[in-house]
Amino acid sequence: MKKQAYNPYLPSWEYIPDGEPYVFGDRIYVYGSHDRFRGNAYCLNDYVCWSAPVDDLGDWRYEGVIYPKVSDPLNKDGSMCLYAPDVTVGPDGRYYLYYVLDKVSIISVAVCEEPAGRYEFYGYVHYADGTRLGERKGDEPQFDPGVLTEGDTTYLYTGFCGVGDRSRSGPMVTVLGPDMLTIVEEPIFIAPSEPFSEGSSFIEHEFFEAPSIRKRGDTYYFIYSSIVMHELCYATSKSPTKGFVYGGVVSSNCDMHIHSYKPARKPMYYGSNNHGSIIEIKGQWYIFYHRHTDGTNFSRQGCAELIKFREDGSIIQPEMTSCGLNGGPLAGKGEYPAYLACNLFCKDEEIYTPLEVCGWTAGSLK
Template sequence: MNPYLPRWEYIPDGEPRVFGDRIYVYGSHDKAGSDNFCDFVLKCWSAPLTDLTKWVCHGDIFHTKADRDHPSDIDWNGDNTLLFAPDVVQGIDGKYYLYAYIVNARGCVAVSDRPEGPFRLLSKYKYTIPEEVCCNGWFIDPGVLVDDDGRTYIYCGFERSFLAEVNSENMYEIIDGSCIEHFIPCTETEEGGFAEEESLFYEACSPRKINGTYYMIYSPKRGSRLAYATSDSPTGPFTYRGYIVDNGVDYPGGNNHGSVVCINGQWYIFYHRMTNGTIMSRRGCVEKIEILPDGTIPPVEMTSLGFEDSLDPYEITPADIACVLKGKAFITEKNAFDRAVINIRDGDVIGYKYFDFGEDYSSRTMEFAAKTKGMGCDCKMHIFADDEEIGVCRIGQDGGIVKTAVKAVTGRRAVYFKISTDYSGWTGEYFKDRSLFELIEFVFMK
């Protein structure tokens, strides 16, 4: 399900990489309820290609500040050494190289003999190009490509894009004369045929080579999306082709960063979405995608599925895997054990895609139960399977476990909860914008 990692883990900006017989994810590290993007540490998770539900945490793989268990992995420090959006590639020597952006500082390259690290500092980037190139020489949010001929390219940028070739013999030296600015335009006045705001570059470069074509996954100025452009060359020119996923469709949107990977013949897009009523606490999600023969990638919707084909409605569903939140409701983590959809108001919609209710069912009804926390108000939770209302559950002032009979349905369905109150007239104004209850989990029962 989504998120695909344990629900307490916050790994945004996910870069998925297949090394050997495992899929690895490298990303930033957020904290629940933090007022900052990212952390001073990078972590790595992986799963066997044969079982994408068995994710293993390999722990901290790189640090820019000492903590209770590790010294800093860099030999320069400051008040703000937050680590943003890493990438890892395998070099021509078989070693694994980690590229990271350290806030407001020249980034660095680290190396390991294993894809899961830990990584040791190799060098800062070395170059003779002017400091103003590549965002003051910081190489923000780097994405790296080792091409089939062994040449290495780094792509980066914030509000303007850059690429450059890296010396494949040492993996940190930028080759003189190789830097190209605006390989994806950031304004409508620049050349390149990118006229729409949805195509203009903002941040989050992630390169891939697929069937001989070079793909650039990136976050456009319409920042809740992941867009993509293609080229016949690693240095462009790139042509905008569309967007893959939008984490702001019927959901509290925010920045997006991720990439695509093929696992066992199936393509996926890794991305993140927001929790805790902020744009800082981001959890990694994944959706199945298709790459058509002409190289295009049809947009996909956000779901609660992750790697699953469907969810089981007859197993308890945690409320915080909602993929639709319309209104003022949002997901929050109260502690390591408790997460809920909170701030639920009159008119809000909470949705989950998709459940498989199975084949024909001999009875005309089944039961629905939800665990809630009351907020001193009475309200109704209308239960929908796709566009069909199948029941209504009343939630009292003290909440608790609520139950109701609902119409039995079959097949693959999205489930939505639409919230309403009976308050009306001048007294209803007191409850118009009031939190009604919190949703913790729910289940259908035959």
Template sequence: MHLAFFRYKELVMKQVFNPYLPLHEYIPDGEPHVFGDRVYIFGSHDREGGYTFCMDDYVVYSAPVDDLTDWRYEGVSYRACQDPDYPKDHASEAQDLAVDTGNQVDRDLQKGQRADLTAVKKYMYAPDVVQGNDGRYYLYYCMGGDYGEGGYTGPISVAVSDRPEGKYQFLGHVRNKDGSTMMKYVCFDPAAMNDDGVIRIYYGTQYGFEDQSDYPDNPEYIASEMAMFGRSKEEILSYPDSIMGPVMLTLEDDMLTVKEEARHIIPCKVKGTSFEEHPFFEGSSMRKVGDKYYFIYSSWQNHELCYATSKYPDRDFSFGGTIVSNGDIGYEGRKDQDKLNMTGTTHGSIVKVKDQWYVFYHRLTHKSDYSRQSCAEKIYIEEDGSINQVEVTSCGLNKGPLLALNNTFPAPICCNLTNGYMPHGSNTVFDMAFPNVTNLGDDRFVGEIEDGTLIGYKYFNLEGVSAIEIKCRYEDDNNKVKPSGPIRLDERCFNDIKRIEEEKDRYGTDRLSWYDEDSSLDKPYFAIKTSIEGNEIGRVILSEEKSSKLKEDSLVWKSFKGNLDCNGLTNTALYLVYHGKKRLQFKELSFL
């Protein structure tokens, strides 16, 4: 555990904020489960500043159900090299191949060809854990390679442990009744459920080809499916409905053998159904609330967790709504172009801890889709079973707003971070500049803050606070964060980037509703507000940068203080708006 995290825990005792795990930890795709008197989070494991998804082995954190401020690191639960499909003799060669040929992989997929990387499955993707009828714990996962290559071509692997936190040992692959490996539909993102003794596995992905009017006659669709799924044209067309979409099967008590064959749980063709605006993409998860089943999934919007409900575990689901978006898109009518963060893949589920329901999801950092951090929010299931969309916050699992007085908080717990022109990531590492959570060694901070950047925190109790202190530094070539791996731009981001560049050139800060320039002040400063378009309650003026060519000078953090008018603000958002010509890095904020 990093000392910096303990420092913040000591300064902010008995409070918890988003992300709720240490800032050096990256556990996306989180499946929360209560086992005994603790809540466990099982997820993928991204690397800080990594160049692709899920580069590290599984680790587990847990917390007492009566104290969600006290998350404990349980250690490594399972290693990728324990899977028999792990390429022990070719890992280094495969990594070099991924770096050298990432763009070629994209071109091969566009042509419908099998990319070489599909066979190099060295990372473990989104897992889930379920307690079997024998009392043991079973881990379900799939393997994939760089940038997800090969993630749709393999089986569902299973590992077992006597304890939820592990250590897990490889058990086998989900198999058919004849002992052969089960490969029906697309084995991806498995979720597990013990439904009163019935073991259900949900999995799948969907790209929506079947809804196109020229499917299956258009050869490009079939070629894409062949490339992604590693299947022949004949096999793909042999499915009476589709090889894609979310499916469910049941298992025997051995937790490996298929008992009931996989079948779709929602329509493959969504046009004209309740799923049309929010089609399933990936991230299946199932929960049972009373006598109703809740299917949680990541939609094709790719920034939101949605839900659907049914009286049955395997059919008749109706779309319910969005639970959370990592850009707050849809919350109180917010449009995509007004997103409050960089958006991108999210994956998670819901859990009831004592009397409160929560949704666990993830956010993006490092200007990429490959360093994702787990966050959580309180949700409320209404009497009619509906769940209203919740906003992303900084206080998350905390019992209420964060107590600010005499406390110091890391800047990266911001829940809103935007320059007004934030991109949507899709399997991408961006090289264009925009504000982002990042790190340089053990320093974790918000970087590339430019004129007009809005940094938001929800929510604080500012009772007794009279001043705020900000620790920051100017960004230059000596402290600027550079990607550890190759820049990768997915073709799905091209149009978004073009739009952003055109709009930024045309409008600049003029379109920022939160930006009110004080032309009488020639020094950079932070305007402090309690609403995006509200008036200032304070201002922190920064000193001018003194030019220096010494690297050590660029690494020094400096503190600046300003007074706040906080009368009666016991549950408030706090927004920092930067005004300045030079880019900034922001490490922490303290309340006095």
């Protein structure tokens, strides 16, 4: 008998936010940051990987540590954290892990022969003259890499743009050659940051962080976290490097905008930053995201929901649930742990995770 799939989809003790899901062979693998229970900062642990059979999404397997933080030559003492990574398969069939360390603004790359083996440091993304991306005069800082490889070409999406920061122009895409490191087309901005969004389709949902890229049919979906933080939004284009138009919200980790069971502007969880992407698994599409636990920003757990597309390719925002990968409701019998609750009914209702969350009186499984 197959196991039921829950949200969060990993064990209660595991904290993998910023999830980037991929199907390799007959398994789905999730790569992400690695938070610590009751940690005092984001991403304190080494990179690990979890996987599950595509036909049994409740049966997750711990693949172990795939990349310790001390593996990067710039971080031999382990003083820097590994921020949100992404993985792609290169033209040579190897698996490439792109990431940033928390105190530098360049992109590091590691490589492995298999999806969840031990990755080895490979190099830094650089221009043809060897200058590292992010260190040339005029470069904007690199952050949150998302990658997509087509043939010999890899598209690298990066960026972080706070509200009101006029030094950041928006998310950028940089085109890499077959060695997965060397820039063959310099960074191009594909959407505006908040100070420069007037007249664009991105008003009120401007890019903040968490760029991710997927392709469905002939359409590229650029997934990102907007300036309101709790949202994952998307923009679409027929090109990977230009023409992106805002599409809507894919997910909110406090269920904002959902008006099927509540007013659209009523938060049903304590939200905060969000990061994830969409993936097709056996003909069904899902959004992977994270939600915040233990009343803190720093202990985030991965969740997933089934998503539906309209005929025009737009996405219908799903509700947060306790059973996103389950293919239906949880069995109405037995006992379930409280951490599966997708709604918190609290004395103090807030959109964002406060410094302290207390007084919540009930949970909701749906």
